[in-house]
Amino acid sequence: MPETMIRIENVTKVYGSGEAAAAALSGISLDVKRGSWLAVMGPSGHGKSTLLQIMGGLDRPTSGQVHLDGAELTRLGPAELAHTRARSIGFVFQSFNLLSHLTALENIELALWFGGKGRDDAHARAMSLLDSVGLKEKAQMLPGTLSGGQQQRVAVARALANDPEILLMDEPTGNLDSASEADLLNLLKRLHEQGRTIVMVTHNPAVAGHAQRLVRVKDGRIEEDRGNGA
Numbered sequence: 001m002p003e004t005m006i007r008i009e010n011v012t013k014v015y016g017s018g019e020a021a022a023a024a025l026s027g028i029s030l031d032v033k034r035g036s037w038l039a040v041m042g043p044s045g046h047g048k049s050t051l052l053q054i055m056g057g058l059d060r061p062t063s064g065q066v067h068l069d070g071a072e073l074t075r076l077g078p079a080e081l082a083h084t085r086a087r088s089i090g091f092v093f094q095s096f097n098l099l100s101h102l103t104a105l106e107n108i109e110l111a112l113w114f115g116g117k118g119r120d121d122a123h124a125r126a127m128s129l130l131d132s133v134g135l136k137e138k139a140q141m142l143p144g145t146l147s148g149g150q151q152q153r154v155a156v157a158r159a160l161a162n163d164p165e166i167l168l169m170d171e172p173t174g175n176l177d178s179a180s181e182a183d184l185l186n187l188l189k190r191l192h193e194q195g196r197t198i199v200m201v202t203h204n205p206a207v208a209g210h211a212q213r214l215v216r217v218k219d220g221r222i223e224e225d226r227g228n229g230a
């Protein structure tokens with residue numbers, strides 16, 4: 001198994017074209033070790049979410065390469081890419097991205113079906129995941145009737161559905177009160193101890209302090225990389 005789980009090589013991302021072209025990422029190279037926990041910080045609009053989405057194969061770079069567990073994502077076709085994502089990556093979006101016409105429970109079950117679980121197994125595992133984020137009693141609620149923090153916790157439970165090797169989390173604690181934040185950090189600590197690779201974008205220095213390594217992104221570039229080699 002390669003020691004490097006995620007390798008980003010000279011990645012750029014330009015949105016728009018002509019006069020309107022704007023670079024969200026301007027040449028980023030980054031290696032994330034297997035089993036490490038990395039926090040990404042930086043000002044709003046400076047490319048953190050873009051970087052995370054490219055790491056997870058949800059978006060393609062304008063130039064440069066992305067390797068995930070030894071495979072080059074930029075060379076995979078859409079079906080292979082979707083398969084890799086469902087199998088190996090748990091993604092928590094900044095905007096949650098829950099399906100609004102499905103209940104909390106069904107949002108998680110759907111991810112489990114994509115991961116190949118049968119109906120009964122999926123139901124039991126989805127309930128236990130909801131329990132692990134303190135939302136068992138909200139299983140039948142639609143996302144629109146949940147608070148922001150509750151939706152965020154459903155999104156975290158969904159990301160954990162298929163027991164992914166890699167967790168990519170965009171502001172996973174942004175909407176949580178301090179008790180829920182502490183619970184989530186404990187959950188992440190356990191997952192890290194079990195060998196999962198975690199990349200977490202956050203604006204909160206105390207939350208970032210739980211990671212081993214901190215990367216600061218500014219103007220689409222890495223401004224600081226602290227704790228690498230841990």
Ligand SMILES: Nc1ncnc2c1ncn2[C@@H]1O[C@H](COP(=O)(O)OP(=O)(O)OP(=O)(O)O)[C@@H](O)[C@H]1O
Pocket residue numbers: 015016023024042043044045046047048049050051094
């Ligand atoms: N789909 C898109 N189309 C055009 N521009 C985009 C798109 N997504 C992001 N951008 C632009 O790319 C830049 C980086 O955005 P990004 O979402 O990566 O920032 P961020 O660091 O995550 O910010 P925040 O802390 O506010 O979440 C911004 O200027 C944004 O407007």
Ligand SMILES: [Mg+2]
Pocket residue numbers: 048049050094170
């Ligand atoms: Mg963002």
